[in-house]
Amino acid sequence: MRCWWNGALPAPGIRTIRDMRSVLAAPSCRVTDPLYYMYRDLARLEADRRWLTDHRLRYDITVIPPRDLCGEHVKTKGHYHPDNAAGTGYPELYEVLDGTAQFLLQSRPLDDVILVHADTGARVIIPPGYGHITINPSPGVTLVLANLVSTAFESEYGEYESRHGAAYYVMRDGRIIKNRHYPAMPPVRRYTVVRGEGAAGRTSTGPIYSLIGNRGALAFLNEPEKYPDVFTGLLKG
Structure with missing residues (x-):
């Protein structure tokens, strides 16, 4: 992990099996904790932190060790982003620092579901209006992700919790x-x-x-309505 971060690390947020039961294919699954770690609001330099704060952005790292959740790949809990003042959902930018990631995206109207595959070095943009979970499909490699996201909102977990997870479960046997x-x-x-x-x-x-x-590169995270071309490739499939 520290090879991807050369600064001080805060204590991580930790997801446990208790946190995740409501979104699992097998909610009675018994595994040891923790399931994954969340290092939030990171900056290597104080100048970087000031810039992020001034531009309402946050840089995070998430570490997801390989786990078998009773036949399901280990995954994050899943959430939606709300709309901004212009009525467009906030997006998010991810980078796979190590390992392989799968991002399972679903539109709010539930008319589109996308399974995105990304290897080390790839960037993935979560488009406006899509909920998402991140999956580590590897049986033996820890997945390390970085993300940049707006600080102007709180993630919405309620629909994933009430519906017991995403629209589909991605299983270790390929189903x-x-x-x-x-x-x-x-x-x-x-x-x-x-x-x-x-x-x-x-x-x-x-x-x-x-x-x-680089404000020009990241302005879409707070003002996605001004940059619709950023999202077209993924949405066209």
Whole structure:
């Protein structure tokens, strides 16, 4: 982990099996804690922290060790982002620092579900109006993710909790099982993000941390309505 962060680390937030039972395919699953770790509001330099604060942004790292959740891949809890003042949902920018990630996205109207595959070095943009979970599909490699996101909102977990997870469960044996607590759903679309390419097909190089200080590159995180082209590649599938 520390090879991806050369500054001081705060105590992480920790997700336990108790936190996750409501969103699991097997809610009675018994595994040892913790399931994953969340390092929030990081900055290597005080100048970086001031810039992030002034621009209502936050840089985080999430560490997800490989786990078997009673037949399901280990995953994050899942949430939606609310709309901003202009009526457009807040997006989020991820980077896979190590390992392989799958992002299971679902639109609020439940008319689109996307399983995004991303290897080390890939960037993934969560588009406005999509809830998402992150999955570590590896049996033996810890997944390390960085993200940049607006600080102007609180994530909304309620629908994932009330519906017992995302619309589909991604199982370790390769099956993708529909969650019975959802209505009829479209089939899962698959999308692979290539390293060196943004989720919208834009060329992007270097770690997302290097974007700190570049307002033009990150303005879409607070004002997504002004940058619709950022999201078109992923949404076209």
